[in-house]
Amino acid sequence: MSKKNKALPFFHEYFEEWIELYKVGAVRQVTLQKYYMSHQRIIELVPHLKMNELNRRSYQTLLNRYAVTHEKQTTMDFHHQLKGAILDAVDEGLIDNNPTRKIIIKGKDPRT
Structure with missing residues (x-):
């Protein structure tokens, strides 16, 4: 079965599994909490984004x-x-290329 036919997980599901596999026990608790906070933001912002739609x-x-x-x-x-999780997804063959390449970082102005 090719990866195109296989049911791919939602991005937030992959990210959570990636945290459990690569970060639990490898980073400090405070850092791990930041990963879990990022996971929550992914769920809030793109709850239905599938890995094969990640471009x-x-x-x-x-x-x-x-x-x-x-x-x-x-x-x-x-x-x-x-990006760390996404690059691993590329290495694992879940997605074909790196969607984080040449992205633009935006944000609010820092508070004074």
Whole structure:
């Protein structure tokens, strides 16, 4: 069965499994909580995004939605967490290419 025919998980499901597999026991508790917070934001922003729909356009849309309520640096941190999981998904053959390439980081102006 090719990967195109296989039922692919929602992005938030993959991200949660990725956290459990690669981050639990490998990072400090405070860092792990940040990953879980990112997982919650994915559920809120793109609950129905499937792995096979994850492309540069859908990823940029996700980051833009996140950036509406977060500063640029926070959006960058969110991006870096998601990018780690997405690059592993590329390596695993779940998605064909890296949708995080050449994305634009936006965000609210920092508070004074």
